Amino acid sequence: MRHGFVLAALMAMVCxxxxxxxxxxxxxxxxxxxxxxxxxxxxxxxxEDSLVLRSKCxxxxxxxxxxxxxxxxxxxxxxxxTDSTQDGVGIAGPQVGLKRRxxxxxxxxxxxxxxxxxxxxRVEYLSxxxxxxxxxxxxxxxxxxxxxxSQTVVISYVDIRTLExxxxxxxGFTAVIFQHETDHLDGILFTDRM
Numbered sequence: 001m002r003h004g005f006v007l008a009a010l011m012a013m014v015c016x017x018x019x020x021x022x023x024x025x026x027x028x029x030x031x032x033x034x035x036x037x038x039x040x041x042x043x044x045x046x047x048e049d050s051l052v053l054r055s056k057c058x059x060x061x062x063x064x065x066x067x068x069x070x071x072x073x074x075x076x077x078x079x080x081x082t083d084s085t086q087d088g089v090g091i092a093g094p095q096v097g098l099k100r101r102x103x104x105x106x107x108x109x110x111x112x113x114x115x116x117x118x119x120x121x122r123v124e125y126l127s128x129x130x131x132x133x134x135x136x137x138x139x140x141x142x143x144x145x146x147x148x149x150s151q152t153v154v155i156s157y158v159d160i161r162t163l164e165x166x167x168x169x170x171x172g173f174t175a176v177i178f179q180h181e182t183d184h185l186d187g188i189l190f191t192d193r194m
Contacts, residue, residue, distance in 0.1 A: 022059040022120075025069075032097045033073045039080040039096040041138045044189070053094050053139055054187040057101045059120040065160055074117040074160070077104040081138070082115065088138050090177045092184035095139050103181035109174040118157040123182050124167065125154035133173075135180060135190045145194040149176045 025033075032039070042049035064070050081091040081104055089108075093100040102119045129151040136144040153175045159166045170178055180190055 022061040024061060025064060029098055029100070030069070033069055033076070038083045038085075039076050041080065041086060041091070041095055042097055043139050043141060045141075049139075052097060052099065053184070053189065055094060055099045056187055057093055057099045057185040059101050060158075062158075062163060065119055065158060065163060070119070070160070073098075073102070074104070077102070077117060078115045081106075086138055090181040091138060092181045094184050094187075101185050103178070103185070105174070105177050105181055107174055108177075109170060109172060117160065118155070119160060121155055121157040121178075121182060121185070123153050123179065124156050125152075126150035126179070127152035131176070133176065135176070137180070137190050139184075140189060140191060143191065145191065147176075147180075147190050147193045149179045151175065153178055155182075 042052055044050050044053060060070065077091055077096060080086060080096060081088045089106040091104050093102040100119075101121055102117065103121055104115055104117045106113055106115050127150045130148050131151050132146050132148045134144055135147045152169065152171045154167055154169050155178055156165060156167050158164070183190070183193075
């Protein structure tokens with residue numbers, strides 16, 4: 001029994017280190033998450049929106065990842081990107097007004113092609129093998145262009161069920177989506193790469 005308690009305490013310490021230095025959510029961030037309906041997608045045509053879209057993002061504190069508020073955010077991000085007015089394959093925190101490291105991505109490499117949400121995400125590896133293809137962005141309406149991306153990426157993120165750090169190797173079109181969305185978290189738009 002004692003061994004199980006020690007193991008649980010150690011796991012809690014490891015999980016709390018994942019985003020130990022992450023700033024708390026601001027009142028404005030809470031208001032964005034707690035609002036009703038689909039989220040407003042920020043665009044480069046608005047000066048205030050552009051400032052957010054060009055910002056570097058922070059991690060979420062682990063406490064938030066354990067909360068109903070994060071579940072609500074994940075649900076609303078997916079509802080927004082899949083809404084008929086958007087119809088995208090991915091969306092990032094800054095695109096909905098949050099300067100946080102979170103993306104929702106359609107996993108074309110998985111059965112059923114589900115949308116999944118990835119908090120505190122980073123790309124750890126980009127393959128030298130590249131592919132060039134068309135890209136667009138919900139935040140830059142009506143502009144498309146050819147962008148060169150790595151064929152394979154390794155991502156790291158916090159699993160929202162276990163709160164453990166996870167690494168995943170992703171290839172093909174889904175790898176392109178991850179690169180596009182994680183660029184947003186560093187203030188980079190696809191037009192910067194054309």
